[in-house]
Amino acid sequence: MKKENNKTGHEMSRRDFMSYSALGLASLTILPSWRLPDGTKVAPSDRIVLGFVGLGQQGRSDFRSFSSCPGVQVAACCDVDSIKRERFRLDVTKWQKDNGMNERCDMYEFYEDLLDRKDIDAVEIATPDHWHALVAIGALDSGKDVYVQKPLAYTITEGLAVQTAVRHNGRILQMGSQQRSSAEFQQAIQVVRAGGIGHINEVHVRVGDPPKPFDLPEMPVPSNLNFNLWLGPLNDPKIHYHPDICPVVSLDPRQDEKLWGAWRWYEETGNGYPADWGAHMYDIAQAALGMDGSGPVEFIPQGYNGLKWATMKYANGIIMTEQTIEGHNADWRGINFIGDKGWLKVCRGSIECSDPKVLKKTQEEVKPGQYEVSSPHMQNFLDAIRGHHDPNAPVEYGASTNTLCCLFNIARELGRPVKWNPATLSFEGDKEAAAHRLYWYEYRRPYKLPYCDKRNNI
Numbered sequence: 058m059k060k061e062n063n064k065t066g067h068e069m070s071r072r073d074f075m076s077y078s079a080l081g082l083a084s085l086t087i088l089p090s091w092r093l094p095d096g097t098k099v100a101p102s103d104r105i106v107l108g109f110v111g112l113g114q115q116g117r118s119d120f121r122s123f124s125s126c127p128g129v130q131v132a133a134c135c136d137v138d139s140i141k142r143e144r145f146r147l148d149v150t151k152w153q154k155d156n157g158m159n160e161r162c163d164m165y166e167f168y169e170d171l172l173d174r175k176d177i178d179a180v181e182i183a184t185p186d187h188w189h190a191l192v193a194i195g196a197l198d199s200g201k202d203v204y205v206q207k208p209l210a211y212t213i214t215e216g217l218a219v220q221t222a223v224r225h226n227g228r229i230l231q232m233g234s235q236q237r238s239s240a241e242f243q244q245a246i247q248v249v250r251a252g253g254i255g256h257i258n259e260v261h262v263r264v265g266d267p268p269k270p271f272d273l274p275e276m277p278v279p280s281n282l283n284f285n286l287w288l289g290p291l292n293d294p295k296i297h298y299h300p301d302i303c304p305v306v307s308l309d310p311r312q313d314e315k316l317w318g319a320w321r322w323y324e325e326t327g328n329g330y331p332a333d334w335g336a337h338m339y340d341i342a343q344a345a346l347g348m349d350g351s352g353p354v355e356f357i358p359q360g361y362n363g364l365k366w367a368t369m370k371y372a373n374g375i376i377m378t379e380q381t382i383e384g385h386n387a388d389w390r391g392i393n394f395i396g397d398k399g400w401l402k403v404c405r406g407s408i409e410c411s412d413p414k415v416l417k418k419t420q421e422e423v424k425p426g427q428y429e430v431s432s433p434h435m436q437n438f439l440d441a442i443r444g445h446h447d448p449n450a451p452v453e454y455g456a457s458t459n460t461l462c463c464l465f466n467i468a469r470e471l472g473r474p475v476k477w478n479p480a481t482l483s484f485e486g487d488k489e490a491a492a493h494r495l496y497w498y499e500y501r502r503p504y505k506l507p508y509c510d511k512r513n514n515i
Contacts, residue, residue, distance in 0.1 A: 104128045105439055108177040108201075110168045110192050112136040112145040113304065114314050115206055116183035119233070120145070122432045123181065124152050126439055132177050135165040137283040140306055142166070147308075166283060168192050172199040179442060182206060183233075185320050186327055187291050190215035193230070194222045194507050202442050204435070206233035207336035208328065208462055209455035214497040216459035217482065218508040223452040225508070231438035232450035234340050234458075236405070238434035242341050244417060245392070245403040249345035253415040255398030257346065260377040262338050262392050263385070265330025267469055271323040273299035292501035293325045302326065324470070328495070331379070331469075332462040334390050340450075340458040341403070342377060342392055350453040351479040352461045353377065356468035367465065379465070463495040470495075 105128060109116055112134055123129050134145045142164040149162040165171045172195050179202040182192050190210045196203050209232060210216040223230045236242040249257060275297040278284045284298045301319035306312060320326035321333050343349055353369035366380040381387045382402065391404025399411035410416050434449065441448035467490055468475040476485035484490045500506060
């Protein structure tokens, strides 16, 4: 696909970069020494240079988290919206100035141009879900480590392709599943695994409503947005521009997003709360059950034969349901582990147990936005890069949770049970499920998914 670079301000094409690469590399090496939390000194030569792809609310939040970690520099940013690119550049250069760094953050419309940069060590990805796989695989193939927001991908096959790419290239990938680095969730995992509430029989998880069909009216595309590039591989003709899916921002006057991108809530562009919050809560449930890299073997949608709650069954007999948690309203998102010796409930900032003695700490109040700024999780990623070892949320965990979330929605849309074999990554003789778009879909030309064998094994 030929890319036409419309350069404004500090935006660079590939040709520009080749001309100025020596200058760019020189300007980014003049950094102060830093100290890690344990007192270890980070020399300028050991700094990690980041590039950001996807510059909306989540991308800017991730920048704030990374910018609080010692030994980090930001070299470049990329988005399909020119105003978001400039806004991000202004935020980065202000941070650089405040910390005595050289003020420079190059802007790109096409992520491939950012990935061509040899001076960038790692890439942070906060695009809409349908772009996660292509950007992550491109970064991995270019020799870069990756921090990618959850869920890992839009489809099952995309998530598995990213997993293959990580191990093929020998790179580090951290999922943006920051609960993996949060004390209350770490403790919940430890207590359940250690048998603190006995043998687990059931797990109740509340994440929220599924996606709905795309029903937004079409509106004119603003000049600052490359909506065709935003669509990327999506090939559904029903998808068109509406400001809710690409929230409008401005610089003069300064006006940031008033809502999260609504692409999350539509079947054609996202997976709803089952992926948005499910990628967090199911992820913790999987970890506590010792099912990282695996998952349920059967998915039964709510309402099937009068079933009150959507239900997932594991091969070992454990039942996991998506439902309102006893003692909480429908807006409470968290997990209730039920064992033969008691129960344990956990959500953001709170953990409680039928036997308080098994817990080490009491609940904490969660401040607004606290979990969107997740510096410990970013620091864990940076430590993993420096030590070249898996982080708290490696790709296998992200791929299995992504598969679970997709299968949940496949069963719901088909209106019947769906069986899945986590060992062979295949459906149990179910051709209809294997043909579902959340398993695999034909990309819009000329996009192609690398490391993909379609895995249509039924």
